[in-house]
Amino acid sequence: MPVDPSVACVVGVDYGTLSGRAVVVRVADGAELGSAVHDYRHAVLTESLPDGTPLGHDWALQVPSDYIDVLKHAVPAAITAAGVDPAHVIGVGTDFTACTMVPALADGTPLCEVAQFRGRPHAYVKLWKHHAAQPQADRINELAAKRSESWLPRYGGLISSEWEFAKGLQLLEEDPELYAATERWVEAADWIVWRLTGRYVRNACTAGYKGILQDGAYPSRDFLAALNPEFADFVSEKLDQPIGQLGDAAGTLTAEAAAWTGLPEGITVAVGNVDAHVTSAAAVALEPGQLVAIMGTSTCHVLNGDEVREVPGMCGVVDGGIVASLWGYEAGQSGVGDIFGHYVGNLGAEWTHERLTALAADQRPGEHGLIALDWHSGNRSVLVDHELSGLLIGETLATRPQDVYRALIEATAFGTRKIVETFVAAGVPVREFIAAGGLLKNKLLMQIYADVLNMPLSVIGSDQGPALGSAIHAAAAAKAYPSVRAAAAAMGRVERAVYRPSASAAAVYDELYAEYSALHDYFGRGTSKVMRKLRAIQRKAAA
DSSP, rough: OOOOOOTOEEEEEEOEEEEEEEEEEEETTEEEEEEEEETTTTTTBEEEBBTOOOOOOOOOOOTTHHHHHHHHHHHHHHHHHHHGOOOOOOOOEEEEOOOOOOEEEETSSSSGGGGGTTTGGSSSSOOOOOOHHHHHHHHHHHHHHHOOOTTTGGGGTTOOOTTHHHHHHHHHOHHHHHHOOOOOEEHHHHHHHHHHHOOEEEEEHHHHSSSOOOOOOSSSHHHHHHHHHTTTTHHHIOOOOOOOTTEEEEEEEEEEHHHHOOOOOOOOEEOOBBHHHHHHHHHOOSSSSSEEEESSSEEEEEEEEESOOOOTTSEEETSSSSSSTTTEEEEEEESHHHHHHHHHHTSSSTOOOHHHHHHTTTTOOTTTTTTEOOOOBBBSSSSTTOOOOEEESSOTTTTTTTHHHHHHHHHHHHHHHHHHHHHTTTTTTEEEEESSSGGGHHHHHHHHHHHTTSSOEEEEEEEOOHHHHHHHHHHHTTTTSSSSSHHHHHHHOEEEEEOOOOOOHHHHEEEEEEHHHHHHHHHHSSSSSSSHHHHHHHHHHHH
């Protein structure tokens, strides 16, 4: 029996780096009726596997059963918090961090759940911030440039170590037996939808941005064989799958998934998507020139354009990668909130984000005498090099913790300005900057970004941007609206120009940004190889 439109709801599930969150949203107006969060039991594996098997440098793994636990715990809790009848839910949408890769059997079973592989690191999920495939990424980039591969300019001239092909090549070269056992190399965004529906559909977003799918084709068999003869059939044997468009239905909820979630069997499940990209719908930012920055542990910058442009150092430009009929652009910073968290975590217990923010807010721009490079987790855009590392310059015996904290915030703002300027210089206008994500809670950080960018900052009108965006896609997939655009117009929300730049602060930041740019190019564009050399020495010492 059809659900009354006045009470119809959808559920959005957002899979982040450390937890998954579910939100129940009313289809008619986008009201968020209830939400719940479930922390991953295993969090991120960086030092060892659950059985104690040690991991190498720059590894970041996860356990896929943690993702299922989100369905079992966060979704029912959100329904309870919303106080709605589960029978009123007409669809489910999900989003995931990308590129997060699951090595699986043909039926979707992750290799880490196969008894003989549980002690093998490569059998586990490689999280987006697994950067140990940088040597493979370097070889992919060198070969693609040498051969003038037509797809390379669509990714700003460089492929990231975070992406599908670099991680797949690392799997082959470091554990050939597991590579042979891997029958499906699956984005977690698609794996969770597979678990919900029983159907494996690759989503157009991750396939385009992380899987090098351009104009209907992946990198050629000949190219892959030149990287490694055993890699020649990577696409045909492990990667290729039907592509689902964003906002379409991937299938319907299985009986098993209905039992996990408490939702009705047979309701619509939307094609998978990426956390940043679904947030554009939640922020009602689907028109050309509206840049959405999803600011959390990392920051992803997405915007639409009317035409395809080659933008140096971007994560990609994909036809329909955010919304149908427009070219979706993506850039990003691999570390933002992670950088602040790492710094605070290594101070004494008396130092908190709140205390450091309050002390830093009393300073004038430039007062601390510091500049930092925000590469503690490498550089995603515009240098696309995860061998790079952080830098602090100007420190003296008078430097205080709040000085460094503010300098780190400013560094991430400078990194975002570098991305915005690169877009504009390439002919992709940025007419509005809309912020989303957990860092919106820090008003000092938001004001610094407005001053550094010297433009007003709009903010999304939801604390659960990705989950709301996934719910909007679920509403479109369930045919409650004729398109994602229509659903976003009715269900999304944004507050315009909440933070406005100070002319005096912007002038100081222009001076500091000029010095940041000089350091950026010196350490990041080849003048100095010291950061890469330090990584090499570190690897030798740890071997």
